[in-house]
Amino acid sequence: MKKLRKILERVIEAMLTVSGAVTSIAILLIVAFLFREGLGLFKSPTVERGYAVYVNSANPVQSLLPWQLKEIFDFQIENWNELGGPDEEIRVFRFNEIFSLYTDEQLDADNDYALLPERLAEVIAANPAIIAYLPQRYAPVEDESVKTVQTGTITMAQFFLGRKWMPTAKPAAQFGVLPLVLGTLMVSFMAILIALPLGLGVAIYMSELASERVRRLLKPAIELLAGIPSVVYGFFGLVVLVPLVQRTFNLDVGETAFTGSLILAIMALPTIITVAEDAMRNTPRAMREASLAMGATDWQTIYRVVIPYSLSGISAAVVLGIGRAIGETMAVLMVTGNAAVMPHTLFEPVRTIPATIAAELGEAASGSSHYQALFMLGCILFVITLIVSITAEAISKRKHEVGV
Amino acid sequence: MIETKKVDFFYGDFQALKNISMRMDKNTVTAFIGPSGCGKSTFLRLFNRMNDLIPDIHLKGECLIDGQDIYARGVEVDELRKKVGMVFQKPNPFPKSIFENVAYGLRVNGMRDKNFIEQRVEESLQSAALWGEVKDKLRKSAFELSGGQQQRLCIARALAISPSIVLMDEPASALDPISTAKIEELIHDLKKHYTIVIVTHNMQQAARVSDKTGFFMLGELIEFSDTKKMFINPEKEQTQNYITGRFG
Ligand SMILES: Nc1ncnc2c1ncn2[C@@H]1O[C@H](COP(=O)(O)OP(=O)(O)O)[C@@H](O)[C@H]1O
Ligand SMILES: [Mg+2]
Numbered sequence: 001m002k003k004l005r006k007i008l009e010r011v012i013e014a015m016l017t018v019s020g021a022v023t024s025i026a027i028l029l030i031v032a033f034l035f036r037e038g039l040g041l042f043k044s045p046t047v048e049r050g051y052a053v054y055v056n057s058a059n060p061v062q063s064l065l066p067w068q069l070k071e072i073f074d075f076q077i078e079n080w081n082e083l084g085g086p087d088e089e090i091r092v093f094r095f096n097e098i099f100s101l102y103t104d105e106q107l108d109a110d111n112d113y114a115l116l117p118e119r120l121a122e123v124i125a126a127n128p129a130i131i132a133y134l135p136q137r138y139a140p141v142e143d144e145s146v147k148t149v150q151t152g153t154i155t156m157a158q159f160f161l162g163r164k165w166m167p168t169a170k171p172a173a174q175f176g177v178l179p180l181v182l183g184t185l186m187v188s189f190m191a192i193l194i195a196l197p198l199g200l201g202v203a204i205y206m207s208e209l210a211s212e213r214v215r216r217l218l219k220p221a222i223e224l225l226a227g228i229p230s231v232v233y234g235f236f237g238l239v240v241l242v243p244l245v246q247r248t249f250n251l252d253v254g255e256t257a258f259t260g261s262l263i264l265a266i267m268a269l270p271t272i273i274t275v276a277e278d279a280m281r282n283t284p285r286a287m288r289e290a291s292l293a294m295g296a297t298d299w300q301t302i303y304r305v306v307i308p309y310s311l312s313g314i315s316a317a318v319v320l321g322i323g324r325a326i327g328e329t330m331a332v333l334m335v336t337g338n339a340a341v342m343p344h345t346l347f348e349p350v351r352t353i354p355a356t357i358a359a360e361l362g363e364a365a366s367g368s369s370h371y372q373a374l375f376m377l378g379c380i381l382f383v384i385t386l387i388v389s390i391t392a393e394a395i396s397k398r399k400h401e402v403g404v
Numbered sequence: 405m406i407e408t409k410k411v412d413f414f415y416g417d418f419q420a421l422k423n424i425s426m427r428m429d430k431n432t433v434t435a436f437i438g439p440s441g442c443g444k445s446t447f448l449r450l451f452n453r454m455n456d457l458i459p460d461i462h463l464k465g466e467c468l469i470d471g472q473d474i475y476a477r478g479v480e481v482d483e484l485r486k487k488v489g490m491v492f493q494k495p496n497p498f499p500k501s502i503f504e505n506v507a508y509g510l511r512v513n514g515m516r517d518k519n520f521i522e523q524r525v526e527e528s529l530q531s532a533a534l535w536g537e538v539k540d541k542l543r544k545s546a547f548e549l550s551g552g553q554q555q556r557l558c559i560a561r562a563l564a565i566s567p568s569i570v571l572m573d574e575p576a577s578a579l580d581p582i583s584t585a586k587i588e589e590l591i592h593d594l595k596k597h598y599t600i601v602i603v604t605h606n607m608q609q610a611a612r613v614s615d616k617t618g619f620f621m622l623g624e625l626i627e628f629s630d631t632k633k634m635f636i637n638p639e640k641e642q643t644q645n646y647i648t649g650r651f652g
Contacts, residue, residue, distance in 0.1 A: 286494060287496060289457070290496045290558070292485065293485055293562075294486070294512060294561070295483065295484075295565065304508070
C-alpha cells in the first residue's frame, strides 16, 4: 500500500517536472523562432529579391544605400553629383517604359521577349545618366556599357536608426523602426502615467477605505471590465474618445497618440487595480495593527506600512499594466490614426509596434524582408517587455532587502 | 493607572466580557490568565482601543486611564495609543531596517530631529536589551533577526514613543525558552518606568513576572488579587482548579 503510494507520488512528480520542462522549452523555442525569423532581415538584400539596379558603366557610382535609392526613385535626389557622381541630371528608368520605347516585335514578344535584355542594354548604354530598376530575369548583359549597382543588405543601423517605415516602397523598402518604437513608447508611457496613479488610488480606496459592502460590489465589476475584448474598447474609443479629444484640444483629427493612451489607460486600469488591491489586502493584519498601535493614523499606516509591504505586488501590477499597454493591438490600432511617421507631439497620429504587426503581417509574403522586419518588430517588443519586468523585479527586490 | 468599571463587551451579539471591574496601578505588572477564548485579549485591547478596528462591536461600562474615560467623546485614539503601547503575540516587525522599525513611532509623530531620533532609538534598544546585539547592523532588515530578537525589537519600537503603559499579549508564546527568559527579565526591568499589563497562558510566567494576577473564565473575571496569594492560596475553587491544571 505504502509502496504504491510512493510510486504514485513519483509518477506525479515526474509528470509535473515534464510539463514544466515542456512549457519552458516551448517558450524558449517561440522566442528562438521569433529571433531567427527576425534576424534573417539583416541578410536580406535591400531591393526585392529577383530585381537589381543598373547604371551606365561610365557612371562612377558603385553602390547606393536604401534611402538614396528611395529618394532617387521619388525624384528627391535629382542629380548624380549629390551621390558623388558627375554633375548630371538623373534619368530614372522603370521597367515598363521599355514597352513604350520598343514594339513587341523588336522585343521578340512571341519568343518570351528574348530580345528584352539586349534592348535594355541598349537603353542603358545610350544614356550615361540613367538608373534602371529591372527584374534580373531580363537583366541586360553586363558589358563595357552596363553595370550593376551594389545595393547591399539591410543593416542594423538602417533598421534601428531609420526614421522611415515604408515596407512596400519600390525599389528599396524602408525599414526604419524609430517612428514605431517612439510611437509605442509614447503611447504606453502616457497610458501608464494616467493609469498608475488612478489605479493605485482606486486600489488603496478599495483595500483600505471602502466598506465591505462597497468592495463586494466594486471588485467583481472591475474584474468584469478586465474581461471585455479589446475591440469593444477600441470601438468605444473610436465613437466616444476620438471626437472628444478632437473637440477638447481643437485638433484636425481626433485619432492621436493621446487618444491611444487614454484607451490604453482605461484598459490597463482593471488589471492594475485588482492586482494592486490583492497585494495590499495581503498585508498581514499584524502589520497594520503594529502601526496603528503606535498612534499612526490610517493614512500613515497606508503609505508607511501597507504600500511598502505590498510593493512587490504593486510592481507586478505595474508590469502587467505596462505589458498590456505595450502589447495591446486592436484598440490602439483603431484610435491612433495609424500613421507610421516620426511623432513630435502627443496630439498627432502615430503607429505602434503591435498595430503595425497586426496590420501588415497579412500582406507580407512569407519569407520576404517585410515579413522578417515584422518579426524583428516582435523581437523589439519582447525586449522592451523584458526590460520592464526586470526593472520592476529589481526595484521591488531592493526595497524589500534594505527596507525603506 | 488603569481602571475599568462594570465593563461589558460584545462582538455583535456575542458577549465576550461580562461586568468586569478592575484596577491596575502605576509601575506594576498585572497578568491576565485563563483558558483560551475567555476574553483576555479582548480585555487587554480595550485599553488602547484596538478593538475599534473590528466592525460591529459594542461596549458598556467605563474604561479609565489616569482618571479619564478613554471611550468618551472627543478622545483622540491616536493620542491614546501613543500613551498606551502594545506588543503582540507574534513578533511583527515592519519590512524595514532595524533602525527604522524603532524610529517608526517617532516619525509618524512628526519627529524630524535626526539626532534626537538616533538617541531615542539607541535608548529604546537598550531598554529592550537588544542594543548590544544589533548596534552594528541597524541598517539591516529587521527580518534578519531571530524570533526572540524580533520580539525585543517590537518592545523597543513600543518604548520609543515613551508610553506610560505597555500592553503585552502573550509576548513570549511564540519564542524559545531562552528568548522567553530574556523577555521576562526585561519585563522586570521595565516595571520601574512603565505600567505593564501582560496576557499569558503560561502560569509560571505569570507567577514570575507579575505583581497582581487576574483570572478570567468565559468572559468573567473570576478572581483578581496579588500574584503570590493567587498562586498559593486562591479564594475561588475555579482558580484553584485552573492553576493546578485540572482544566484549561
Ligand atoms: N473579532 C472577533 N469577532 C467575534 N468574536 C471574537 C472576535 N475576537 C474574539 N472573539 C471571541 O471573543 C472571545 C474572547 O476572545 P479573546 O479575547 O481573543 O480570548 P483570549 O485572548 O482569552 O484567548 C472568544 O470566544 C472569541 O471567539
Ligand atoms: Mg488571546
